[in-house]
Amino acid sequence: MIRTKAEILVNQEIAPGHFKVVLKLEDFSEPIRAGQFFHIRAGSDYDPLLRRPISVHRTGPTPDIVEILYKVVGKGTRLMSRRSKNTYLDAIGPLGNGFKVPKSQSNFILIAGGMGVAPLVGLCEELAKFRKRSITVIIGAKTKDCVTCKREFKDLGAEVIVVTDDGSEGEKGVSTDMLEPALKQFDLRKDGSSPYTTKDTAQITIGDYCPEVGIYACGPTAMLKAVAKIAKYHRIQTQASLEERMGCGIGACLGCVVKTRTGYKRVCKDGPVFDLEDLIW
Ligand SMILES: Cc1cc2nc3c(=O)[nH]c(=O)nc-3n(C[C@H](O)[C@H](O)[C@H](O)COP(=O)(O)OP(=O)(O)OC[C@H]3O[C@@H](n4cnc5c(N)ncnc54)[C@H](O)[C@@H]3O)c2cc1C
Ligand code: FES
Structure with a gap:
């Protein structure tokens, strides 16, 4: 630094x-x-x-x-x-720490809300160079005008799903609406049963039989909370970059702390990327 x-x-x-x-x-x-x-x-x-x-x-x-x-x-x-x-x-x-992609992962879902796309392009470049099997990117934006980086992700070989609040481009809704549908591609059970339609979904999840899937998220807190819920349900490892307001930026003022399972952490120094399951909202 x-x-x-x-x-x-x-x-x-x-x-x-x-x-x-x-x-x-x-x-x-x-x-x-x-x-x-x-x-x-x-x-x-x-x-x-x-x-x-x-x-x-x-x-x-x-x-x-x-x-x-x-x-x-x-x-x-x-x-x-x-x-x-x-x-x-x-x-x-x-x-900050940046994203750390485990060696076991080779299928990736990147999900962005608003300016959350900014760091995910750099991550996508790294994944495309070294790890790619499949990369799906979900971009959530207010309107068509605010959709950025679509071309960059496509050029890196990613499948891009766009969601806008008003439906002016792609699906109408928010980015997390598309997370479950995007996860369906990893539903590899041979009997055709799906965790989305069967009653025993709590028993077997995508994360159990497809551990090479990783979710990487960046966006507003409300979006990250929704991602955390879906990721927890499917037991999929998920990292998120937090958009906390900052003072010093170097770990000295404690102005950016968040609560985690291992105590309070500074977003600027210990993050901004955290395992979502470690965060206590
Ligand atoms: C690690 C990190 C990386 C970031 N990367 C980017 C990036 O790549 N591109 C980008 O556009 N923004 C990014 N941000 C957010 C950016 O720092 C803020 O938008 C910026 O500091 C706002 O400054 P301002 O003076 O223009 O707005 P201010 O006058 O300070 O605030 C204007 C409005 O924005 C809100 N706001 C300010 N800061 C934040 C924040 N950190 N999170 C959420 N709301 C905020 C305020 O509550 C207020 O409503 C990042 C934030 C963090 C913590
Ligand atoms: S901004 Fe000062 S400790 Fe994080």
Whole structure:
């Protein structure tokens, strides 16, 4: 983790209120794992005082090039959106743990709500390179205009399912509505019975006979709670990146703690990625 000057090479609005930024980090050669983030000073001075956490969206082609993707929601992100090319952001990172994909997994479901897509593209790139058997990505967005990264996921060979609140693209609903249907592809029982139609579903679940499936989630808390419920029912290992508000970003202020089965944990330092079954909501 280092503090670095990050030159803005590109700051482009790719959808209304959604910006993709390409940064060149000065003297930077640290490895970055999908799911890690940078803590960024949004303005050119100390207003706003607190940095804003933004996930690494993609890396490369050299270690000092990092892409981020953000949505304008308030003062900090609005200021960032107005920063022009060839100016510098003050960034600390890479921070946090990132996703850790177990060797046993080879089929993946990535599920995103809103800007949760940002870190999942980097994860999908890693999975596509090293592990892929199947990758299904569920993108949930408010409207068609807010659907981003579909092309990136498809280019990586993933099957993409889009869900919008108003049905203006893909299915109408929320991303978690599509999680159970997406899991059906792993229902491999030979007798044709399905955990979705039989009464003994509590006895045998997808996770029991298809342990190589992993779910990776990023999005608002309500979405993650719904994912946790489905994942628990099917006993499928699930990791989620949490979008907690942050102060210091480096584990010092305890402003970002969440309750887990092994005590309180700092999202910035111990996360932002957690096994969903460890979280106590
Ligand atoms: C580890 C991590 C990674 C993140 N990665 C991304 C990313 O890749 N792209 C992206 O667009 N956003 C990301 N976020 C969220 C981003 O940090 C906030 O949107 C940003 O800090 C808002 O700053 P602001 O000054 O624009 O808004 P503020 O003026 O601070 O807040 C505006 C509104 O947004 C809400 N808000 C602010 N911060 C958060 C938050 N962390 N979670 C939920 N609601 C919030 C506030 O409650 C308020 O309603 C990430 C958050 C975390 C913790
Ligand atoms: S933001 Fe300070 S401990 Fe996490």
